[in-house]
Amino acid sequence: MLKIEYIYWLLGAFLVWSAWLNLRDGRLAMAGFWAILAGPFLFGDAITAALADGVRWPAQAMGLGVIGLGLMAARGGMRAQGDDTEAEAARRAAARRLGNRLFGPALAIPLVTLVLVLAGPYLRWGATALIEARQATLTALGLACVVASAAALRVTRAGVATGLGEGRRLLDALGWAALLPMLLATLGSVFAATGVGDAIAALVDMAIPTDSRVACLTAFALGMVLFTVIMGNAFAAFPVLMAGVGLPLLVIRHGADPAILGSIGMLTGYCGTLLTPMAANFNIVPAVLLELPDQYGVIRAQWPNAVALLAVNFMLMWWLLF
């Protein structure tokens, strides 16, 4: 049976390999960075299992590793090498030679993922499923990457070392941005565990006149956006705002329809996701991937949509809720 853990181990091995290549090139900060990041992938299950048994030091060591990653990213020295014109000429020549065959492996990532997700429940070896149902989509994505890698090696007739080396080049180019989504989700968990959500909900409660429908709805909508901007994630904002404003004031006191409030309320939070650097995997990582000079370039391109959709959502809720 194929589990997500196998994909994590492969990923961990790739990170260790990238760390080794950087160490060989004398780029110590980058090497240390990827080596620490390999930890959760190679030892993640062991850390979780140990914690469940009451053994705390592996998780604490990982916690120290997280702090170490922060300090390393801040010290800099994590700059990737640039492109040269000679490489560009080689790329143009290869593109002419290989033509549309280059699209095959690239499209294999989405297409194989799609096929594995749809066919997954029917792929069985005797009684056991070939792909474990838990996190089947992510496992399928990982498998699709392996299949696509094999196809890419075949089409380009390159060696495995070249492929991994090119992967490492992109990883180095991403640098700390690659890590940011994971760290922000961690921060979300820390905020939840330290009671940040409850404190904000208490402040909101003190601030709004609860008798007014419009005031409650405005507080809910703007609260969803603001809290999503701070946490980088509408999923984190939703329970806080629902518990603080949505359920007690809008649903129970003013009789709002819970299904509509939940659905459009969540989408109001997504307007905040379009606006915030905290949603790094959507807003900062692509800016780095696309080599934009401004790290807020993607947010700049989408903020008008966010504002317009916030207005649409507010009006929809106003018409439909009560």
Added chain:
Amino acid sequence: MNYWPLLGVATVVAGFVMRRNPVLVVVVAGVVSGIGAAMHPGDLLVLLGSSFVGNRALLLMVATLPVIGLLERFGLRERARDWIAGFRGLTLTRFLLSYLGLRQILSMLGLTNVAGHAQTVRPLVAPMSEAAAERSVGKLDVEERHRVAALAAATDNIGLFFGEDVFIALGAVLLIQGFYAQNGIELEPLTIALWALPTAIAAFLIHALRLVHFQRRMERAARARRAGGGAEEC
């Protein structure tokens, strides 16, 4: 009520406003928030470490890098550009609008990880958008290229966000249903999902208008450039 953990939020806001390294800002904010809640350092380390491990699925996009890197070295992005440039009647608006619709429909079917910034935007959608834009306005300058690429990434985000809420068996809808169930209100996932449709349609229409507007502005700028260039030659 202990308000001291809010210092963590203040740290985040201050860090992003001052454009400090985001990784450092986030780590410091976590530590500040823990100290504000008077957590024992050992407990804080456990919390940091175990949440970090728990969220490792978010790094899965790194698995696409070796494939994309290899294909790029053999000219994938150049080929994507040339291929799109050969289509007659294709404009930036039409291309990105098709991608937006496709992305929304895929997300509605729960296929959110099929596309994405590493999988599709960098290797295919961004270079194809540039080529589509160049078909109607001629060679782009560096700043225009960056704006078109940013717009391609924004299109991917909008298609993902305002499609996935319509899918019943995934994240958002289950979170909403779970919240109400905990509070004694039973709802069908399908009713929650259907109420996401009006916003999904609005998201498509608003982005369509913006794309039309963006393309018109680029065409105007290109005409002005050509006219200006002509005047200089006289």
